[in-house]
Amino acid sequence: MSVKSEERVNHQNLGQRLELFMSMEEAPGMPFYLPKGMILRNELENLWREKHQRSGYQEIKTPIMMKQELWEKSGHWDHYHENMYFADVDDQKYAIKPMNCPGAVLIFNSKRRSYRELPIRYAELGLVHRHELSGSLNGLLRVRAFTQDDAHLFVLEEQIESELAKVLDLVDEFYSEFGFSYKVELSTRPENYMGSVEAWGKAELALETVLQSKGVEYQINEGDGAFYGPKIDFHILDALGRSWQCGTIQLDFQMPEKFGCQYIDENNQLQQPIMIHRAIYGSVERFMAILLEHFQGSFPLWLSPIQVKVLPIADAHIEYAEEVKQQLEQEGYRVEVDNRVEKIGLKIREAAMQKHPYMLIVGDQERENNAVSVRKHKVGILGEMSISAFIEELKRGDK
Numbered sequence: 325m326s327v328k329s330e331e332r333v334n335h336q337n338l339g340q341r342l343e344l345f346m347s348m349e350e351a352p353g354m355p356f357y358l359p360k361g362m363i364l365r366n367e368l369e370n371l372w373r374e375k376h377q378r379s380g381y382q383e384i385k386t387p388i389m390m391k392q393e394l395w396e397k398s399g400h401w402d403h404y405h406e407n408m409y410f411a412d413v414d415d416q417k418y419a420i421k422p423m424n425c426p427g428a429v430l431i432f433n434s435k436r437r438s439y440r441e442l443p444i445r446y447a448e449l450g451l452v453h454r455h456e457l458s459g460s461l462n463g464l465l466r467v468r469a470f471t472q473d474d475a476h477l478f479v480l481e482e483q484i485e486s487e488l489a490k491v492l493d494l495v496d497e498f499y500s501e502f503g504f505s506y507k508v509e510l511s512t513r514p515e516n517y518m519g520s521v522e523a524w525g526k527a528e529l530a531l532e533t534v535l536q537s538k539g540v541e542y543q544i545n546e547g548d549g550a551f552y553g554p555k556i557d558f559h560i561l562d563a564l565g566r567s568w569q570c571g572t573i574q575l576d577f578q579m580p581e582k583f584g585c586q587y588i589d590e591n592n593q594l595q596q597p598i599m600i601h602r603a604i605y606g607s608v609e610r611f612m613a614i615l616l617e618h619f620q621g622s623f624p625l626w627l628s629p630i631q632v633k634v635l636p637i638a639d640a641h642i643e644y645a646e647e648v649k650q651q652l653e654q655e656g657y658r659v660e661v662d663n664r665v666e667k668i669g670l671k672i673r674e675a676a677m678q679k680h681p682y683m684l685i686v687g688d689q690e691r692e693n694n695a696v697s698v699r700k701h702k703v704g705i706l707g708e709m710s711i712s713a714f715i716e717e718l719k720r721g722d723k
Contacts, residue, residue: 335616336463342621342678344612344629345464353461353468355609360629363658367627368608369449371501372473379494381447381475386427388451392417397582398426399518403551407454424450425576425601428476429583432597437587442597443483447475449608464613471608477600478585484598488534488573491602495558495571498604502615504560507567508540511548511555518552519578527575528554552578553601562618570606570614575599621679622701625721632659632718633680634696635671637687639663644691648684648711655715676701681721684714 339345344361347353357365373383389411395401400408400423409420421427428446437444453469460466479487499506510531513524531554535542542556549555558571576599579585586594605611615623625631632652636645642663649659660680662671668685675683684696689708696714698706709717 335465335613338616338621339463342629344616347463351469352458353456353466355464355467355469361612363629364612364623364627365608368605368611371498372449372605375494375497376447376475379445379490381445384428384431384446384448386424386431386448386450387421388453389413389418389420390427392419394426394430395419398429398579399552399582400426403516403518407456409453409455420453421450422452422454424448424452424472424474425476425579425599426583428474429579429585429599432476432478432585433583437478437597439480439587439589439595442587443477443479443487445475445477447473450474464609464616467607467609470610473603473605473608475600475602477602478580478587478597479600481598484530484575484600485534485537487600488531488575489538491573491600492534492538492540492556495573495604499558499560499571502618504562504618506558506560506571508535508542509545509548509557509559510535510542511545511550511557513554514547514549514551516551517549519581523577524549524554527577531556531573531575550574550576550601552576558604560614562614563620564617566617568610568614570611571604572602572606574601576601623679623681625681625718628679628681629658630660630678630680631657631682633675633678633683634659634661635668635675635683635685636661636663637668637685639665641686641688641691645686648686648696651711652715652718655718657718672699682714682718 342360343358344364345355345357348356392410404422408422411418428448431446432444449471451469451471456466456468477487512528517524535556553574553576555572555574557569559567559569561567580596580599585597587597589595634645634648636642645661649661652659662675672683679701681701683699686696690696695708695710697708698714700706
């Protein structure tokens with residue numbers, strides 16, 4: 325790949341040109357989202373919420389900062405504290421969370437649970453902070469503050485395989501939404517692990533059994549599991565054939581034991597649930613970076629921050645342009661009017677560089693005909709249409 329094409333698809337260049345996000349010296353590795361970037365981010369989160377609600381998840385939110393003793397109990401202190409940030413509050417030591425799982429455990433433990441409640445599926449768009457070396461920071465791909473699209477499932481032992489299978493289906497549904505193909509890896513017990521070899525063997529077998537029963541091709545990644553359990557990792561392939569590790573499913577017998585998670589079984593006896601950790605985007609930031617480079621900024625209509633750009637030819641046409649904007653916004657579309665005192669040729673060139681799916685040019689003729697002249701990104705001139713016909717064009721583009 326040439327240097328020029330590398331620049332063309334670099335997500336940091338695209339993020340700056342499309343006014344999506346920026347990095348600042350005042351907060352290294354902690355991105356600032358601009359208004360258009362927030363639209364993109366919110367659309368990804370809206371899709372996430374919609375699919376999770378349909379799949380039986382309950383959304384939760386846990387604190388960003390919790391007492392250090394919690395992280396000592398969870399095992400993160402022993403295995404991860406060099407990557408964590410800390411603070412002293414009221415003469416007590418706190419840690420800013422690098423992961424969301426202990427918070428989900430605290431919510432599970434907040435009341436007595438019956439076996440009839442399980443599986444419990446908690447989903448969280450959780451902001452976490454991790455100390456990355458300054459030299460490794462890279463736009464949205466490698467950051468110190470990011471939002472994991474986490475979920476933590478508390479399940480009975482006999483529910484493990486069926487719940488894992490449902491997660492595999494949900495992962496496939498998400499990646500298909502963006503046209504991604506992907507590869508799967510099964511990562512096994514690392515050297516620095518927590519718990520018994522027997523529990524690890526049982527967890528690894530459960531993951532392998534589900535992958536085989538679903539007919540999923542996978543590779544074994546020896547020794548790369550999380551410290552508390554083996555995992556399935558998903559590597560998506562972008563438009564340039566590059567591989568990105570995003571989603572993960574982790575089976576955990578350790579954390580429920582450490583925190584004393586319990587439910588009452590059908591014989592009125594206390595039992596310990598098994599915990600499934602999983603993420604699909606991986607992190608919202610990283611997934612946005614991958615999408616930027618995958619689509620090269622030319623997003624599908626539903627995901628594009630500005631879906632329609634209206635370009636009045638002269639000041640006399642601004643009022644009509646605003647009327648067009650209002651009609652399209654009433655249909656639920658995101659519209660912007662370029663009302664600058666510039667020549668129409670410049671407006672068209674700049675709108676094309678912004679990669680908006682549609683641009684509408686309006687002048688005397690369009691105003692008289694209650695119409696718009698339509699240009700579609702990557703297609704070209706579609707010609708003059710009535711506003712109602714253009715709305716039908718947008719509805720087809722939404723599918």
